[in-house]
Amino acid sequence: MGRRVFIRCAACGHGEEFFLGVGTLFASLVVLQDYLPQNQREEIMALYRECAPDEAEFEERLFVCPSCHRLSGRLKVHLKPGGVTRFVSKFHCEDCGSQLIERTPLQIKKIPCSRCGAKNLKVEAGPSSR
Numbered sequence: 739m740g741r742r743v744f745i746r747c748a749a750c751g752h753g754e755e756f757f758l759g760v761g762t763l764f765a766s767l768v769v770l771q772d773y774l775p776q777n778q779r780e781e782i783m784a785l786y787r788e789c790a791p792d793e794a795e796f797e798e799r800l801f802v803c804p805s806c807h808r809l810s811g812r813l814k815v816h817l818k819p820g821g822v823t824r825f826v827s828k829f830h831c832e833d834c835g836s837q838l839i840e841r842t843p844l845q846i847k848k849i850p851c852s853r854c855g856a857k858n859l860k861v862e863a864g865p866s867s868r
């Protein structure tokens with residue numbers, strides 16, 4: 739199941755919402771094709787067709803930029819047909835181009851706020867309705 743996570747800076751109030759784990763809602767990567775990077779879509783789908791169901795993982799995960807500390811939710815794809823890793827998604831920061839690092843929401847406490855720089859990010863459960 740997907741879960742909504744709201745990450746807010748306790749210092750400046752800057753907050754962002756992420757909906758993580760969404761991929762697991764879908765039985766097949768085929769329905770998520772549109773979310774794959776266009777230049778990698780063919781490669782990913784070709785490898786995906788070689789994968790047994792337990793050899794393909796795809797899930798919305800939280801990523802952070804090591805330079806400007808911008809957070810982003812990205813669809814991470816990990817394909818290992820025949821048990822061998824052939825594809826793992828890599829992402830780059832839209833602002834500065836650095837390669838993003840995957841983090842769990844529990845690990846974000848050590849990350850400075852992208853707006854004010856304070857290491858005071860808090861994870862809140864998102865609103866159940868809005």
Ligand SMILES: [Zn+2]
Pocket residue numbers: 803804805806807808831832833834835836
């Ligand atoms: Zn960046």
Ligand SMILES: [Zn+2]
Pocket residue numbers: 747748749750751752851852853854855856
């Ligand atoms: Zn802040």
